Amino acid sequence: MEQLKQDQITEKLLVVLSKHLKFTADPQTIPLDKPLDELGLDSMGAVNLLLDLEDNFAISFPGSLISEDTFRTAANLHKAVYSLV
Amino acid sequence: MKIPDFAFGPEWALLELLCLGLITEEEQAAFTELVKSGSLDWGILLEQALRHKMLPLLAFHTIMAEPGTAVPRRVQDHFRSVIDVNRHKRTIWYPEAHKIIQVLGEKNIQVLGRKDVAFESRLYGGNSSRRFGDIDLLIHPKDRDAVLAALPELGYQPGLFDWNTQQLAPIPRQHLMIFRLNPDHLPVHSRLTGDPIMQWLEIDFANSLTWHGSEYDVPLDTAMAEICYEPVAGFPGMEIPCLTPPYQFISTVLHLFREAWFERWLEWEQDVDLTKFSDVIRLWRVYEADLATSAFAQLLEQFKIVEPMVWVLEHLDRTFHMNTVDTLGLNGRVSEAWLFSGRASGKNLFRWQGSMRERLYTKNRQTLFAASEEPA
Numbered sequence: 001m002e003q004l005k006q007d008q009i010t011e012k013l014l015v016v017l018s019k020h021l022k023f024t025a026d027p028q029t030i031p032l033d034k035p036l037d038e039l040g041l042d043s044m045g046a047v048n049l050l051l052d053l054e055d056n057f058a059i060s061f062p063g064s065l066i067s068e069d070t071f072r073t074a075a076n077l078h079k080a081v082y083s084l085v
Numbered sequence: 086m087k088i089p090d091f092a093f094g095p096e097w098a099l100l101e102l103l104c105l106g107l108i109t110e111e112e113q114a115a116f117t118e119l120v121k122s123g124s125l126d127w128g129i130l131l132e133q134a135l136r137h138k139m140l141p142l143l144a145f146h147t148i149m150a151e152p153g154t155a156v157p158r159r160v161q162d163h164f165r166s167v168i169d170v171n172r173h174k175r176t177i178w179y180p181e182a183h184k185i186i187q188v189l190g191e192k193n194i195q196v197l198g199r200k201d202v203a204f205e206s207r208l209y210g211g212n213s214s215r216r217f218g219d220i221d222l223l224i225h226p227k228d229r230d231a232v233l234a235a236l237p238e239l240g241y242q243p244g245l246f247d248w249n250t251q252q253l254a255p256i257p258r259q260h261l262m263i264f265r266l267n268p269d270h271l272p273v274h275s276r277l278t279g280d281p282i283m284q285w286l287e288i289d290f291a292n293s294l295t296w297h298g299s300e301y302d303v304p305l306d307t308a309m310a311e312i313c314y315e316p317v318a319g320f321p322g323m324e325i326p327c328l329t330p331p332y333q334f335i336s337t338v339l340h341l342f343r344e345a346w347f348e349r350w351l352e353w354e355q356d357v358d359l360t361k362f363s364d365v366i367r368l369w370r371v372y373e374a375d376l377a378t379s380a381f382a383q384l385l386e387q388f389k390i391v392e393p394m395v396w397v398l399e400h401l402d403r404t405f406h407m408n409t410v411d412t413l414g415l416n417g418r419v420s421e422a423w424l425f426s427g428r429a430s431g432k433n434l435f436r437w438q439g440s441m442r443e444r445l446y447t448k449n450r451q452t453l454f455a456a457s458e459e460p461a
Contacts, residue, residue: 022433040433043266043298044349047259066265 009057009082016056017074020049032075046071053077059084087406088115093446095119096130103142104363105405106208106370120147121155131160136448137359138216141171145214171213174283179205179317181286182220186326188239189224194231195309197223198325199291200340200364203315203333208367211318216360219273219287223328223336225305226292229271236288241274246285253277253285269293294336296343301390303339308332330372331381335390337364342393345400348429348454359445362401369409382413395419400441427454 014027022040024030030039041049049071050061059081061070070080088111089101102116119125134143144164147156156164179202186196197203199221209215224232236242243261244253253275256264264272271290278286294303314324328336341364345357369376385391395418398409410416422436429435437444439453447453 043263046266047262050262051259063265066262068266071266 005085006078006082009085010078012056013053013078013081014074016052017049017077020045020052030074032078033073036071036073036077041071043068043071053081057081057085088112089405093442094126094129095122095124096126096133097446099125099130100133100137100139100143100359101405103139103146104359104366106363106367107146108370116146117150120150120152123155127157127160133446137445138218139360139363141167141216142209142214142360142363144168145212168213170282171217174217175213175319177278177280177283178217178220178286179320179323182222183317183320183323183325185220185222185239185288189232189235192231192235194228194235195225196232196326197309197312198315198327199223199336202325203327204364204368206318207315208364208371219289221289221291223294223309224271224290224292225309226268229268229290229292232290233271236274240276241288242276243272244275245273246275246277246287251284267297269295269297294332295339301339301388301393303332303335303388303390308336330368330375331384334365334368334372334376334381335385335388335394337361337368338394338397339390341365342397346393346396346427348427348435356450357445362405362445365397365401366405366407369407377409377412379414382415385413385415391415391418392423396424399424403440404442404445 011027014030017030017036018025018027020041021030021036022045024039036046050066054060061080061084065080065084070076089098089105091098099116099119102112102119105112107113107116130143131140134140144167148161148164148168152161182198182202186198189196201209201215201217202221205211205215242253243256245256246252247254256272261272264270269292271292273287273289275285275287278284292305293299294305294308295301308328311329312326313329315327317323317325327333341357341361344355344361375381385394395410395415398413398415399419401407402410425436425438426434427437435454437453439447444450444453
């Protein structure tokens, strides 16, 4: 059950994320551990991504999670979103 | 240094003259002659002065040039009113900056004046001719939390003035996120003053001479180790601690570079303007003895900031007929491709077209930014 929830979050997260990456448009090909800045996400893009994630998952990122570390990789982002849903 | 040509019209030449500082008799004579010529289109001039945050500077020097009937009466009236407002603002703005520096200093927090706080008196004559915006200060990153804790004691809170309600409004969440993800500045703090003209004050604390995530770095420990004090004209005994001229110059040039090189500043309508070049030119001319030296050029090499510095100085030389790059022995250190590069989102580099003069002059700069993007 837990795994199913994780997989669903991953799938949805990658779809949202793909809209904000300059160099990777296909959600299926986003490497979970590759730095997102290398995929074309800068800090301004991160802000828009964060707002988009909040809308899509009906969550609100607390200040403690709005950090560079959260936006470093898709895996880190997944961990943050998973902790909030 | 040459008097500007009229390729972009007499109005633009007048603004470029103001940027040079009207230091020499030749510049002053050229300015007065233009003002009195009767050839200026005041609509064009006022619009460009507004775009480049130069209205008080234009107003002050035009009135001082004793234009007689060469300037329409209503324009003269407006200029006098702009000067009056600016003079009033200065009586509040400087004592406030000084007080913040003093109070935080008593808490062992080193605070230095930046930008206009640092050089309004020396570079602009302390005559209220430079526009007063937020109060720009510099702190060390280690003091961020201490400053945030102390600001409420000084009456400040995170927020921006809402003119419609005449109250402070919370900073939009999106802006707060930007501050959090780019910790090179503290979130903007403001306070109401109760003054009918300058109704609020806004402070901008920077804690870096570059920007978060930058490939360029100037260690603040080094920059803040030795400071100087700038007397404030019109306030006997008041002095503002500042970076020494070499670091003030580096800070000002890199600030211009950041706002000119990153495309997002254009999107935010904060792309480079004449005032920023004016600050750099005046710093160079006033502190030439400190800056036009091999020791200063060596400092740029040491910090590995030759590329962004020459990006700005080369454009400055070409636009205002100066000679800073050659004086520093930095000729040929960057390519033409670099000079016309910028950074788009996602770390992409892009090329812009035209000259810096065209970029400053044109009202729709997007037309110059339509060139191809390529990954960094």
